[in-house]
Amino acid sequence: MTLIADTSEETAIEEANDDLLVWILAWSELAAFGALLVAFVVVSWLHPEEVAAGRARMTLVVPAFNTAILLLSGWAAAVAATPVPLLKRRIALCAASAGGLLFVALKLYEYSLEGASLLSDDAFSTLYILMTGFHLVHVLFGSLVLALLARFPSPQNVHLMTTLWHVIDIVWLVMFPIVYLI
Template sequence: MISSEPHGQAAPESDDLLAWILAWSELVAFAALLTGFVIASWFQPEAFAAGKARLHHDMALANTVILLVSGWFAALAPRSGSIGRQRLALLAAAAGGILFVAVKLYEYRAEGTSLLAADVFSQLYVLITGFHLAHVLFGALVLGLMARFPSPENIHLMTTLWHVIDIVWLVMFPVIYLL
């Protein structure tokens, strides 16, 4: 099957199953964590309200914008006409991921010892956001590595996973910071 990829390249259909398995496993893992967070918030509404009040919503909003822009660059990578443009898009997406990590680490630092509290909110907050942070860091490093050694199949697979990481954050942000 010929796709709209540049230079008449065939769509990387052979990696679609792996991409879907990885994407759905990520979504299921984060859905379980966020469901646990919501259920725990029903049992301890005061503790969760106090925990959410001490969070830095402005940094979380900035990270939302950063990931959306990074995702936009990731979406450009497989559609770029040349290897140079693919590399540039991948590096920009990776840079967005690294910037997300830096802002999140700064947010953790700003929250200070409250992150080490023994309450359920703090424990779940660190578990969920830390798990996501690890995914962003790993994904950004892989995107950067792929900029050095691009292949259509790998770009397809990793940019799909990068979008899943973005989707997870877009669900996490309101659940953890706003609701």
């Protein structure tokens, strides 16, 4: 009887530690991207003409489509995090991963459309590449981890990664209007 109680207590402690790790990672991501977004807003206030010229060089179609892709990918990740049969969890993780990889491919296509204007040495271009490139790396890495989880979908790892995937989605949902629309 004592063995069962000790095991349950250890499991509860491990789950609490897993949740702590999730929140530490999530808040560190939000802090890093928050700093970049604040820098972008400050540059927008200090150099409105430069930012307007930078936005005029960009297309809205690809990033708008990418927003929809990330939302669908986030939905698939949410399905994977629920108590579903193993096959459905694996399919949902693969779908979330595929959405992330499609996002990466379209973002690279968007960069190719913008071409030489990305190489400008103005503050807008520098921050744009820094923010969207940093986000792109997170999406790529997250997509690869989601694909790996489809093969080895332990509940704790699925919980951790799908939570972080949602943080990456939230970052884009804030970044998209600030960079492209406002």
